[in-house]
Amino acid sequence: MSDEIEKVVIIGSGPAGHTAAVYAARANLNPLMFEGFMAGGVAAGGQLTTTTEVENYPGFPEGVDGTELMDRMRKQSTRFGTRIHTETVESIDLSKRPFRVKSTDREVLAETVIITTGATAKRLFIKGEDRLWQAGISACAVCDGALPIYRQKVLVVVGGGDTAVEEATHLTKFGSKVVVVHRRHELRASKIMQKRLLDNPKIEMMWDSAVEEALGDKALTAVRVKNLKTGAMTDVPAGGLFYAIGHVPNTSFLAGQLSLDETGYIVTRPGTTQTSVEGCFAAGDVQDKQWRQAVTAAGTGCMAALEAERFIHEHH
Numbered sequence: 001m002s003d004e005i006e007k008v009v010i011i012g013s014g015p016a017g018h019t020a021a022v023y024a025a026r027a028n029l030n031p032l033m034f035e036g037f038m039a040g041g042v043a044a045g046g047q048l049t050t051t052t053e054v055e056n057y058p059g060f061p062e063g064v065d066g067t068e069l070m071d072r073m074r075k076q077s078t079r080f081g082t083r084i085h086t087e088t089v090e091s092i093d094l095s096k097r098p099f100r101v102k103s104t105d106r107e108v109l110a111e112t113v114i115i116t117t118g119a120t121a122k123r124l125f126i127k128g129e130d131r132l133w134q135a136g137i138s139a140c141a142v143c144d145g146a147l148p149i150y151r152q153k154v155l156v157v158v159g160g161g162d163t164a165v166e167e168a169t170h171l172t173k174f175g176s177k178v179v180v181v182h183r184r185h186e187l188r189a190s191k192i193m194q195k196r197l198l199d200n201p202k203i204e205m206m207w208d209s210a211v212e213e214a215l216g217d218k219a220l221t222a223v224r225v226k227n228l229k230t231g232a233m234t235d236v237p238a239g240g241l242f243y244a245i246g247h248v249p250n251t252s253f254l255a256g257q258l259s260l261d262e263t264g265y266i267v268t269r270p271g272t273t274q275t276s277v278e279g280c281f282a283a284g285d286v287q288d289k290q291w292r293q294a295v296t297a298a299g300t301g302c303m304a305a306l307e308a309e310r311f312i313h314e315h316h
Contacts, residue, residue, distance in 0.1 A: 005098045005109045006032045008308050010082075011089045012039075012116035012250075014046025015294045016284025018073035019301030020114045020308075025080035027309045032083050032110075034103050035074075039088040040120040040250040045070030047118060047285070048294055051143050052134050057294050069294075089117075094257040094277045111315070112279045112308040115254075115266065116301060119247035119285040119292070124158065128214035132241075136220025139243040141167035142293070145174050149219065152176045153239025156223045158211050160184060164244035165193040171242065172202040179236055181206045181225055206236075214241055249286050258282075265289050273304040279315075281307055 008024045010017050013035035024031040035044040043049045048066035055063040078084065087103035098109040121139030123129065129137055138144040141157070145167075155175035157168040160182040171178045180197070185207045187194050197203055206225055213224035215235065222235045249264045259267040259276035266275055266282040273281040283304040284297035 003109075005111055006030075007111050007312055008032070008114060008305070009034070009099075009101050009108060009110035009112070010114045010116060011092070011101070012036065012046070012118060012284065012286070013044045013074070013084070014048065014070070014116060014118050014284055014297060015073065016118075016286075016297040016301035016304070017046075017114070017116035018070070018077045019298040020116060020283060020305040021077040021082040021301075022073075022080055023302050023305030024114075024308065025077065025082045027305070029305075029309060029312065030081060030083075031305075032085070032108065033077065034085050034087055034089045034101070036088045036117070037086050037104070040118065040248075042118075042120060043067075044086060045074070047121070047140075050134070051138075051140065053147055054143070054294065055146060056143070089253055091253055091255065092257070094254075094280055097279055099280065112281065112311055114273075114301075114304045114308055115275075115280065115282045115286055116284045116297075116304070117250040117253075117286045118297075119249040119265070119289070121243065121247050122245045123243055124211060124245070126211055126213055128216070132214045132216055132220050135218065136216060136239060137214055137241045137243075140292075141171050141242045141244065145171045145240075145242070150174050150240045154179065154237060155240040155242065156181060156211070156225075156236060156238045157242045157244055158182075159244035159246075160186075161188045161244070161246070162190060162193050163246065165189040165197045167242055167244045168203055169196060169200060171240075172200060175202075175240065178203045179206055179238070180204070181209050181211055181223075183210055183228065184208065206234075211241065247285070247289065247292070249289075251286060261289075263289065273300055273307055279308075279311055 093100035283300035
């Protein structure tokens, strides 16, 4: 381990991480980024690398491929001098400053740390999913629902919480009909959300049911649904299957050193990216379970870099 102390270490390489890197690099903080190597089962660049067409990121009127967008952000980071290690951070010691960050290959000391490790959408891994992922199966209705492949098709949503209700309602703008498949006979969603769902004429419920298989060769054509009470199987012709069963924030490497909420997201002070440890900041989906968009992640990445710069300035 070198005795040199890094001013800013960024853990994670999605829109939040790269925006933080661009701001930190342009402030002459010479940031070091650990972009991860298949961390959380996702390539460097984060969840956007699992989406094909991104149509809601400003500045790309024709839309942009998710991987290309992240490649562009990475080039921008390195252009301004960000150093990037393609390694996954395995542990971090936040008990004293400088913080100690340990990856698969090295250990570094850091005055400030910005955590942008994101959250991974839960998937069902049903039969046919590997073949049809992003060819009719998605875990983000807000990201993908407006794409041409889903227009005027029957769309299936799996889940029963607020997210599932929001996503199903959102999809009614694009699909001909939305079928919500839920394991129980009542929704977990808040009462006001439930009413919105059940009152919508374009939404049909399949209670006490689970999705068993995705059917189709090159694109999704139907979803096989099992009734958990009777065991009966039904093939629902559909052009889209959306998982709305939650996300897992990538925070296990923190080993309980930061305040997390009940679902594992890092708690930040409202209106800031400050965590429960001074000098440690969190941005993007690892601390945001509400919006979870590339553009909001980028915004908090900017905030984190500016807050880290201010923190370093005040402690010198």
